[in-house]
Amino acid sequence: MARRYDSRTTIFSPEGRLYQVEYAMExxxxxxxxxxxxxxxxxxxxxxKRNTNKLLDEVSYSEKIYRLxxxxxxxxxxxxxxxxxxxxELRLIAQRYILQYQESIPCxxxxxxxxDVKQAYTQFGGKRPFxxxxxxxxxxxxxxxxxxxxxxxxxxxxxxxxxxxxxxANAISLLKQEYKDDNTINLQAALDLSIKxxxxxxxxxxxxxxxxxxxxLTRENNKTVMRILKDPEVEVHIKKYEEEEAKLEAEKKKxxxxxxx
Amino acid sequence: xxxxxxxQGKDFVLIATDTISARSVVAMKDDHDKxxxxxxxxxxxxxxxxxxxxxxxxxxxxxxxxxxxxxxxxLSPRAAANFTRRNMAESLRSSRxxxxxxxxxxxxxxxxxxxxxxxxxxxxNKMPFAIHGHGSLFALSIMDKYYEKDLDFAGASALLMKxxxxxxxxFIVNLGKFRVRxxxxxxxxxxxxxxxxxxxAA
Numbered sequence: 001m002a003r004r005y006d007s008r009t010t011i012f013s014p015e016g017r018l019y020q021v022e023y024a025m026e027x028x029x030x031x032x033x034x035x036x037x038x039x040x041x042x043x044x045x046x047x048x049k050r051n052t053n054k055l056l057d058e059v060s061y062s063e064k065i066y067r068l069x070x071x072x073x074x075x076x077x078x079x080x081x082x083x084x085x086x087x088x089e090l091r092l093i094a095q096r097y098i099l100q101y102q103e104s105i106p107c108x109x110x111x112x113x114x115x116d117v118k119q120a121y122t123q124f125g126g127k128r129p130f131x132x133x134x135x136x137x138x139x140x141x142x143x144x145x146x147x148x149x150x151x152x153x154x155x156x157x158x159x160x161x162x163x164x165x166x167x168x169a170n171a172i173s174l175l176k177q178e179y180k181d182d183n184t185i186n187l188q189a190a191l192d193l194s195i196k197x198x199x200x201x202x203x204x205x206x207x208x209x210x211x212x213x214x215x216x217l218t219r220e221n222n223k224t225v226m227r228i229l230k231d232p233e234v235e236v237h238i239k240k241y242e243e244e245e246a247k248l249e250a251e252k253k254k255x256x257x258x259x260x261x
Numbered sequence: 262x263x264x265x266x267x268x269q270g271k272d273f274v275l276i277a278t279d280t281i282s283a284r285s286v287v288a289m290k291d292d293h294d295k296x297x298x299x300x301x302x303x304x305x306x307x308x309x310x311x312x313x314x315x316x317x318x319x320x321x322x323x324x325x326x327x328x329x330x331x332x333x334x335x336l337s338p339r340a341a342a343n344f345t346r347r348n349m350a351e352s353l354r355s356s357r358x359x360x361x362x363x364x365x366x367x368x369x370x371x372x373x374x375x376x377x378x379x380x381x382x383x384x385x386n387k388m389p390f391a392i393h394g395h396g397s398l399f400a401l402s403i404m405d406k407y408y409e410k411d412l413d414f415a416g417a418s419a420l421l422m423k424x425x426x427x428x429x430x431x432f433i434v435n436l437g438k439f440r441v442r443x444x445x446x447x448x449x450x451x452x453x454x455x456x457x458x459x460x461x462a463a
Contacts, residue, residue: 101336102343109332141371142334 024152035163042218043137069094072138077165079131107138119154209234263308264396273445274366309361338367342377350383400424429457
């Protein structure tokens with residue numbers, strides 16, 4: 001009889017669940033995939049581009065990746081309109097901190113402050129929660145490179161690699177196998193890994209640069225540098241992945257032939 | 262009538278404050294401590310309106326501590342000084358202004374020692390040496406002449422002695438002894454009190 005406990009966000013069900021929050025997470029499960037991987041010398045966010053309609057005009061910076069302030073960027077999965085409200089709030093939080101302290105906000109504080117806002121929508125006000133999960137990549141002087149994920153419940157966590165959106169469970173299990181936990185993976189290897197994971201989890205036959213958007217965050221000369229990879233660069237990684245896959249296929253075939261013989 | 266002196270050395274900052282607590286022409290106390298530790302590596306010296314100085318400095322000190330509790334790491338001296346300035350600026354533009362002058366001294370592991378001068382109009386400057394109060398009229402020129410970069414503690418103490426001796430000689434109010442503290446990478450250290458050298462009749 002979950003129906004009777006659905007309509008208001010601010011009440012628990014008899015089993016102690018908040019259905020509206022869970023439904024919000026359900027909405028995100030259908031949205032475009034977003035994955036993040038932390039390397040020793042940088043972080044990347046890779047997103048699946050869904051708006052590949054030819055009639056769409058070129059977006060200014062990016063479809064799903066937002067610059068929050070000098071040292072942090074985020075990508076979103078879920079209801080785009082909700083995402084715009086939240087990213088605007090994130091930028092406000094960051095600038096308010098800079099106004100007060102004249103230095104950049106540490107990454108976790110930004111995530112935490114926004115999550116307090118998200119949590120409020122699950123407890124009072126009678127409004128629905130935001131249907132957005134966010135992946136944040138950033139750098140600060142306390143903890144260096146950091147990757148965070150937040151969801152509609154207002155919960156957040158720090159990750160080495162994670163994924164949100166469509167097929168995220170598959171992606172995460174693949175990352176678990178492939179991501180070496182010894183902090184030696186460098187950004188180029190992380191980029192290769194992200195292409196591999198995306199290729200295996202997106203429901204498409206072939207991965208092309210116009211279907212993914214990858215952004216990286218690194219430090220150069222004591223400054224944070226955030227870049228969106230151009231199509232040719234993405235193509236390099238895709239080609240590398242395809243060559244490796246072809247090699248593996250060839251080896252498998254050889255083994256199978258050997259066995260037959 | 263109060264005097265706060267700050268000198269930045271090679272890897273520490275020295276702060277000296279007078280120890281008189283006065284109301285109008287009466288000196289009530291001669292061992293008053295005008296310095297407030299904001300955190301392990303941050304020290305603030307305050308002078309100005311009687312109640313405001315304690316109110317404002319305690320407010321800032323507790324907020325700096327709250328930041329540390331919430332986040333697990335401390336505010337850098339620069340961030341703490343700017344936070345203080347922002348609070349001062351906002352209170353100035355409201356009905357609850359605080360008439361306080363501050364010196365904020367801190368040591369940051371990346372940026373080294375820093376001394377900030379903050380006055381009651383919320384102007385903030387990072388300076389190698391700074392003085393608040395009437396004493397500044399006499400001692401700033403002493404500092405201009407004798408201050409050098411990268412002083413060690415002995416050098417900074419000698420410079421301090423020159424300053425307070427000049428103030429004792431030329432300022433009409435006898436400020437008596439000064440309390441001295443330094444902030445370095447190991448925290449805040451109390452260096453006791455110093456009295457100016459006796460003035461020899463010219």
